Amino acid sequence: MVSARGVMRTSYLSPEERHEGLRAFLAFNAFNGVGFGLLAETIVYLLALQYGATNLQLGYISSLIHLTGFLLILFPHVLKGAPLVLVYFGAWLGRGLVALLYWLTLLVSPSAAIWVILATYTLFCMLRTVGVALYRPVQKMLSTPSTLGSVMVQANLAYSLTMIIGQLLSFLFLSSPLTSGPRGLLSLILGGVLFNSVASLFLLKIPSRERIASSGDEHIVGVLLEAMRNPRIRYPVLLHWIHLGTTILLGFSTALLKRGLGLPENLVVLYTMTTYVGLVAAGFVNRPFVDRLPARPLLLLSFGLEIPLFLVFAFLRPGAAFGMLLILGFALGFVKGTIAAHVGRTLVDAYPDDRKFSYNAMVNFVTSFLALGFGMAGGALADLGVGVAASLPFLNEYSLVFAAGTVLVFVSMVISLGVRDDRRMEVRELLGVFLSPEHLTAMLGSYRLESTRDERKRRLILNSLMECSSPLAEREIERILRHPFSVESKFVLNRLFVNPKPALLPRVLTLAGEEGYVHRERAIFALGAYRGPEVERVLRTALDDPDPAVRGAAAKSLVRAGYPVDPADLFRRFLHAPVVREEVDYLIALGLAEEEEFLFRRIFTFAEKREGPYYRMTVYSAISSALGTAPLLGDLFMEEESGRGKGVSRFLEEAVRFVPFWRERDRIGRSMREEKWEDILLWVEECIRGISANEGVRGVIHAFGSALREKLSGAPVREDAMAALYFFYALLDRNPEQR
Template sequence: MYRQELYNGVAYSLLGDTIVYLLAIYFGAGNIALGYISSASYIAGIVLPFVPQMFHGRNQIKVQSLVWVLRGVVCLGYVGLFVISGDLAVLLLLFVYTLFNIFRMIGIALNDSTLKNISSVSNRGKVVANVNAAYQSSSIVVRCLTALILGVQRFGGLAGLVGLQIFGVIVNFAASREMSLIPSRSTIVFKKGRTVMVLFKEAMAQQMFRRRLILRWLSTAVAVIFGLTTPFLRIELGLSNSVVVLYSVVLGVSVIAASFVSKQFSDRLGSRPLVFFSTLFALFFFMAWVLITKSVNPIWFFVLGFFTNFFVALISLLTFRLVAQVMPDDETVPFNSMVNFVIAIIAFFVGIFSGFLADKGDIARSLFVLDGRVAGNGYTLVFLFAIALTMIEVLVATRLQEVGAYSSQEAAQVIFSMHGIRAVSMIEKLERTNDPAKRRFLMLSLGENFNNLATSELKQILASPFSPDKLEAVRTLADRPRKSLLDDVIKVARDDDSYVQLDAIAALGSYRKEEKAKDALLQLMLHGRWSSVRSMASKSLARITESTEYLSLVNELSHSAKHIDEVIDYLIAKRFMDKSGSFYQEFFLSIDQGRSATFRQTRYAVIASFLKFGSPRLAGLYEQMNLGTPKDFLSPFLTEARDLNQIDLYFNEVLSYFKNQDWVALRDFCLGILEVSDVGFDPCFDNLKKGLLRAREMDIATFDVQDALAMLYFSYSLGKNAKS
């Protein structure tokens, strides 16, 4: 499809309205004829009611490819312009262009169905935008080349214009071939009695269909009117053919920009709010077209054309997406035929009426007077007509309903804020990035973005049973809690079969002022299926409450903790709840429980981290001991600990205690330090001292180097911090 659109962008740029406008002006066509050309690409839809019946049972792609070939073949009729002139040439031009658009319109009706088949609800906006980007990118290139060719005097006349169209016919055949390669099992179905009028009445009877279709038809009508800006530049401003073609390049760039915006926002925000804002901006720019005079520098017409066409094209893309959402699967082609049939009728009258208004240039130029100066141009009435239709679009857009779409206020917070634009950028990068480190960074950035789009994306991730970003999303909400997602985090935290349950419970600890978070954690602590759930809930509940309200319950649960992570959770919970540190009196609990060396090292290191004694760290001493480098890991510590008099006096003796594993002598040495250390000024220090003094009553045979090092470290730390 994308390759077909690349070729099609070249073909239509050479066979479509711009060069046809220039040929018509070359042969002296009037405004009515120019208005017809502007609407002819839609008027041809008048034949669409007969398409389902004519091609009933035929493969959709094969028919689509065939009509694409035929639309190229009929353009060979432009060669006849070499042998006729005047009104007869204009009639031939209009006849060939009408046939071209009849086959093109049949192809478009089928193309809408093809686009629906190769896309899904979740990516349809992106696919439609990419198709338009492919079409416009090749169109821009060929139009630039066309401008250069027409800028050469030899090719600036009839020969150059018709020669370009013949080349367009050749490229059109390539587009047809690419179209034929799209795999499709869909066939065109005609149901007897399901006429255009029947389908039209059914659609108009349903509010959802009616408003979307009216928007689609209005957006097409406005596009027909805006198409007249091309002959406007030639007739009103007298610009050359090559400059007019350059103007069409600018319009192509604006469509690519509109496709990019649609791709970025439509699938996430919905079409409704984007249509509403786009119509408001379109009103503003059409008013500029109403008031601008031909004496203004031509560059401003290019700028104005870019921005106006940007919003006109964006509205067309969004309304197509809206209609595609409700398009019936079993009657796609007949439904499209009905839609485009109505477009044909509307486009015909809009085009002819716009041409009629363009003929009233004398009235238009004197319609507005500002500060004694005349404002406006020969097409002012035409642009006023566009404003009237756009105002109706605004009214319909405000009444439109779209499931899952953002409200106008929510969408504005995304579109018109740097945070919203950054959120879109980060989400887009997440979809394309596979590197785990980059994804973690993007999730962290998304977590720091409090725009409602970022919130919506996090909500979707939390709702997924498995997402590569779910763990990071939960952790992000722990670092940057959002009240709007509290219920979502609670839901994950209560799910005993969620693989991020523990992280969600931990995240609830960040919602300190939320009663719902507290209630959820209390229930998990009391009734959690897994012991790890209960311990994690205890830790998070302690962070929220920081009171002794649930301390007795935490103490009771902690004695049944089996794994080290549960023990750490309970220790942290006690630290928050028990400000006096009475739990330090259970300093040697892990020895009584017969825990492993790793378990005891970890527990002692966690307790040391609570008290923040400073350098050296107990965890660092264990680290050197476990590595075995240096072998005499104790000497550096004891050298630093000589600021305590007892260690300075018995430096060598302490080294020998460890060398000979004389834990009895080491215990007596440590108890001696503790007995003379006055730490009653700090309840935590005092309770830790009581816990260490219990070593006097314990069986020293249960001690090993882990416990001995911990006892020496804490005895030294208390002695150093005691009152002198």
């Protein structure tokens, strides 16, 4: 026997560790969002513009955050065996501290200040690259394949929401005349260093047994060639790189707003903030869908929306309404956020578990060179665009940059056609999900069901799914029914009787025929809402099942499904039933089968099978429930048990609308108070003999009269007297001639 201490654990985390780690990871992303909002590219861009940076230098800044990926060729070998989270912490803390070097710009000339900015931002991005290389492995470590997309979206939401706070702080801070110029921007950077340092501390709280592993004899080129040969990896990787290119080119929008449109720094920051609001909105909207809908059709739609947004930038001119720019920024952020969520999901999902670091290192390494190319190309196009804008007044100096971005987006659309996804769905079907309220309700319900643990809320969500006619809802319900014993499976089976779904009949038949299924009786019950030869076969077979609950449910379901039953056979089964629950089921089946004459003839015989007042009340209440007369006899018994005379008084309030009860209400009340049960039965029997009845009720009345006379030969009790009064009232209620 191996002790718990001696058990070897793998690098995979337990559910508790994943939960604890995810909380710390989300806190890291939250503080990091504020910090990066104050240290981000926009602030560095504006600082560089203060000192007169050229377009090529701006292109370098735009690409630099990705350019330093070349370090990853050395990173695994230098840090091999080091704790993954500890390396992440050191890199992230260091990247914030180097930002303090920006303050040196106050001590040198403007031209030298540009080089200080470029050098400091290069160091910042180099350390950031080390951390970013570990970001996706940490995400995968804190999730399972079924929750990876949700974890990614949660992290992005935490990051983007707080980045908006950082951008808002920047806007408010820079709106003051006292904070204009380089000193205001440097003060923001100082705040970013503080938030970045706090964020780093949360990384130390993430449980982890993983260590940095080098790729051994693998080389970046070898991993790259392997990825390009594998279609499942090739297309997500290419999309990631092109998405990177369009993002770098969009970085020139800051220069366009500042130089081309002449906006002040605080409004440039406000515009940037709206793009992050769009990113957050995309996170909220995509969160329910990223793990449920296929990426390909969503990417095609998103790329189709991104093309016109790039074209708008290409034709922006001075004097453009700032409100329109804010709308443009939000739309661009939303589309970019959607693309990032689904490209990231397909990319991480494609990485082999045992080589995720090697693939991530390769992707980031190649990214560095592509980023430099995109950045320099953007700068060159911006320089070329100055002359183009001079000759074509409807363009701006950055029009060629955004035209190139439009081409890249179109290429992305073509490449996305090759993305492989197990969740197959075409664009037309995808539009159906979003345009159909039923489909959308089902999709959101499935997501909420997975993300909440509150039983009351889950029950409400299940109710909503049961009332939804979408095939998506049916698939979610069938998934729940595959659970071997959950309470929710039982709830779903109960609801299927009220709201049957034909598509689920095969699953219900399977469960109803499985002797070892814990909720088999509920599956039999649900079959009462269906018809078909297989339904009848399963139900008739279940009538002779060893389980009394299954036998009783089968009897009720046969009647409810409209199949004929033999009342004498049900009576025989009632007499031999070993438990009360089964007996009640047979009584309900007789009532539902409209075998009322048979039922009324033996109404007191049923109650004599067992001793005790509660058994008699149970039998009479079950028959009342099957007949459906109001008020239900069970409710009257409940009133009577809470205080003698209360149930009788309530009954008489309803019954006095019939002449016999109206005339003799005092006599009835007195006999009940004096416990003269025989007098009650004699009075009912006399009334039965004296009333006329139509053809449909006459046989039932005669059967009830025979049962009363037979009971009077014995010793009736209180429950018998109340039952006699109640069922006489029920017969009058069904006989139009007595109304």
